[in-house]
Amino acid sequence: MKIIGLDVGTKRIGVARADSSVKIAIPQVTIEVDGTEFEQIKRIARIQGASFFVIGLPRNLQGEETAQSRYSREFAKKLKKELKEAKVAFQDESLTSIEAENNLKNRKKPIKKGDIDTEAATLILQDFLENFKENDNFLEEESKIDNMESDKKKPKRKHATLTILIIFFIAGLFGVLIMFMYNGSLTAVAQSDCDNPSFVENEACKIQEIVIENGMSTSDIASALKEKELIQNPLTFQIYTKINDYSDKLQAGIYGFNKTMSVQKIISMMVNGEVIDDSVYITTLPGGTLADFKAILMKNGFSSTEIDEGFLAVQSHPVLATKPPEASLEGYIFGETIEFDKDATVEEITSAFLDELYDFVMKNNLEEKFAERGLSLHDGVILASIIQKESHAQDMKNVASVFYNRLNAGMNLGSDVTASYAVDLVDPGRDVYSDNASVLAIDSCYNTRVNAGLPCGPISNPGIDALLAVAEPTDTPYLYFLTGDDGLMYYGITESDHQSNISAHCQELCNIQL
Numbered sequence: 001m002k003i004i005g006l007d008v009g010t011k012r013i014g015v016a017r018a019d020s021s022v023k024i025a026i027p028q029v030t031i032e033v034d035g036t037e038f039e040q041i042k043r044i045a046r047i048q049g050a051s052f053f054v055i056g057l058p059r060n061l062q063g064e065e066t067a068q069s070r071y072s073r074e075f076a077k078k079l080k081k082e083l084k085e086a087k088v089a090f091q092d093e094s095l096t097s098i099e100a101e102n103n104l105k106n107r108k109k110p111i112k113k114g115d116i117d118t119e120a121a122t123l124i125l126q127d128f129l130e131n132f133k134e135n136d137n138f139l140e141e142e143s144k145i146d147n148m149e150s151d152k153k154k155p156k157r158k159h160a161t162l163t164i165l166i167i168f169f170i171a172g173l174f175g176v177l178i179m180f181m182y183n184g185s186l187t188a189v190a191q192s193d194c195d196n197p198s199f200v201e202n203e204a205c206k207i208q209e210i211v212i213e214n215g216m217s218t219s220d221i222a223s224a225l226k227e228k229e230l231i232q233n234p235l236t237f238q239i240y241t242k243i244n245d246y247s248d249k250l251q252a253g254i255y256g257f258n259k260t261m262s263v264q265k266i267i268s269m270m271v272n273g274e275v276i277d278d279s280v281y282i283t284t285l286p287g288g289t290l291a292d293f294k295a296i297l298m299k300n301g302f303s304s305t306e307i308d309e310g311f312l313a314v315q316s317h318p319v320l321a322t323k324p325p326e327a328s329l330e331g332y333i334f335g336e337t338i339e340f341d342k343d344a345t346v347e348e349i350t351s352a353f354l355d356e357l358y359d360f361v362m363k364n365n366l367e368e369k370f371a372e373r374g375l376s377l378h379d380g381v382i383l384a385s386i387i388q389k390e391s392h393a394q395d396m397k398n399v400a401s402v403f404y405n406r407l408n409a410g411m412n413l414g415s416d417v418t419a420s421y422a423v424d425l426v427d428p429g430r431d432v433y434s435d436n437a438s439v440l441a442i443d444s445c446y447n448t449r450v451n452a453g454l455p456c457g458p459i460s461n462p463g464i465d466a467l468l469a470v471a472e473p474t475d476t477p478y479l480y481f482l483t484g485d486d487g488l489m490y491y492g493i494t495e496s497d498h499q500s501n502i503s504a505h506c507q508e509l510c511n512i513q514l
Contacts, residue, residue: 002050003132004028005125006041007096007117008072011248013037014117016125017048020132025125030114038082045083053079056124057090060243068245091128096120097247098238101217111217185233186240190259194299204259207301212270214252218242221250221270230257230266237263246271279339282349286335286463287388293333293353293461302346310346317351319358322378331381331458332357360464369471373404382454384462384470389417391481393465395489400473402481402491409479413448413455420514421459422446430513439514485509 005025007014015028031040045051055076058068076088100119104111190204208228212221218241222234231237240263241247250267253275257266280300284293297307311329314320319332329350334357340349361367361377370380383403391399403413422444423433433439440449445456478491480498484505492498502510 001052002048003052003054003125003129004041004045004048004050005054005056005091005121005128006075007056007121007124008075009033009068009117009248010071010245012114012117013041014114014119014121015041015044016118016121017044017050018125018129020129023129023132025122025129027118027122030117038079041079042083045086051083051085052087052089054089054091054125054128055079056093056096056120058096058243059092059094066243066245089128091124093120093124093127095239095242096123097242098218098235099123101219101238105217105219116217185231185236186263187232188260188262188265189229189232192260194258194260205299207256207258207299209276210255210257212250212252212255216252218247218250225257225266228257230259230261231263237267240264241267251275276342280342280344281337281339283337284333284335284353284461286466287460288333288335289460290328290330290333293329297346297349307346310350313347314350314354317354317358319354319361319377322376324378327378327457331385331461333461334360335461335463360467364468364471366467366471373470375470379454380467380470381462382458384466385458385460386413386415386418386448386455387469388460388462388466389421390415391483391489392487393463395481396465396469397472397474398476398478398489398491399481400469401476402478404473405477405479407453410452411479412450412452415448416440416514418446418448418455418459419444423514436511436514482506483509 001020003018003020005016005018011033013031013033015031016025017028018025028044031037045053053076055072057072058066060066072090076090080086080088097116097120100116100123101111103123104115104119190202192202192204194202194205208230210224210228210230212224216224218238219234222231222237225231225237226234241250244267246267250270251273253273255266255269255274256276257269261269282296282300284296294304294307297310298304302310314329315325320329323332333350333353336353336356338349338352338356340352366380367377370377375383383400387396387399387403403415406413419440419442422442423430423439425444425446427433430439433442440447443450445451446459448455476491477493480492480495480501482490482498482501482505484490484501485508486505488505490501490505492501
């Protein structure tokens with residue numbers, strides 16, 4: 001009897017043939033799924049004189065049918081409608097494509113498109129032939145393939161039943177172990193919180209480029225990932241792509257992966273084509289700090305040494321003319337999204353953000369406006385950095401008025417956020433400064449709760465609203481302000497007004513940990 005084996009996919013169908021008397025499966029062709037597949041199968045069946053078909057039925061590692069299994073069953077139904085005389089049997093298979101791919105690679109011949117599908121069909125048919133007997137009865141269409149055991153029946157015995165139970169028990173334990181190992185090797189090679197500035201310099205967070213070329217097999221991709229230690233087990237990668245039907249969906253391109261990405265994440269990025277652009281977009285936000293900017297640079301592959309050298313190289317930028325030489329770049333990294341070439345240096349990236357700030361300063365005559373109020377550009381940036389952290393955009397001009405009034409009255413600015421910044425520099429985990437009283441009393445030139453005048457430097461990168469508020473504050477008599485539990489700002493002229501506002505509007509927010 002002539003038999004045709006089919007490895008049914010959504011894009012291609014591998015075809016093999018065999019004679020039941022010889023029991024050797026021979027690869028035939030690959031058919032594209034383009035609407036003519038059934039006509040082509042009919043033609044092959046006529047040429048071979050075959051009416052019996054064996055279709056691969058994929059299963060996952062738990063032995064359960066998958067979406068691809070249902071697709072194969074639906075295909076079998078359609079085949080029987082097209083070929084009325086067709087008889088169909090299903091052959092269980094799970095990793096046939098991976099085995100086919102490995103077989104072809106071992107032959108050391110160039111693998112052409114469709115070779116894997118044809119080889120897979122051959123393996124499916126050969127597995128079927130191993131237990132096939134001409135007089136066996138097979139359930140068709142929606143049925144499962146017959147076990148094809150020998151029809152020699154032996155009387156049941158208790159010891160045989162016990163043996164079978166033991167075998168199943170051992171097989172179950174082995175299956176659990178295999179699944180444990182499989183699931184474990186899907187996880188990331190390393191664990192690290194790469195969004196945390198404290199961890200971004202960790203080796204595991206460094207982005208590594210992987211080039212996926214057209215025509216690369218899942219085995220080739222897995223090997224490339226393993227070579228850079230981005231996955232734990234290449235076979236697990238191949239199995240996962242196979243059982244989830246991703247093998248034909250991995251897109252070519254240049255990707256950026258790190259060791260904290262799981263196999264699922266890596267494959268998802270390749271399926272969605274999340275390739276590395278030739279350009280790099282870097283975004284900084286108003287209210288961010290220099291530490292945040294360093295963390296962004298580290299995530300883009302720069303070392304601490306490169307960052308320090310880059311910061312040193314921009315010290316002659318005109319926007320820094322009034323900044324004391326010993327002061328850092330805190331406050332000067334303008335909030336913006338800028339596109340860079342992927343080979344841009346730290347100096348080029350930092351200069352671009354300084355350029356944005358300088359352009360804004362010049363267009364809005366900020367130096368002149370700050371000078372009218374007795375402030376240098378650096379002083380204005382300092383005050384704006386505090387306002388940025390203390391208030392929302394719509395309240396910034398009023399808050400600027402309060403700070404000016406306090407300075408003119410010889411009062412301390414009394415800003416909690418300056419004390420909090422001072423502690424962040426020396427004790428970010430609040431291991432020593434564990435309560436608000438100790439934070440507000442910290443001995444630091446940044447702490448305006450205990451020191452008069454402006455702090456010794458900016459505490460954040462001010463945005464345009466904060467800078468304009470310093471240049472053009474509203475005219476108010478207020479000396480106090482607070483943000484209430486409802487998110488609104490409340491102002492007072494006297495200490496008594498301020499305490500009344502706290503009692504009426506700030507029972508929770510005024511007591512949070514700084």
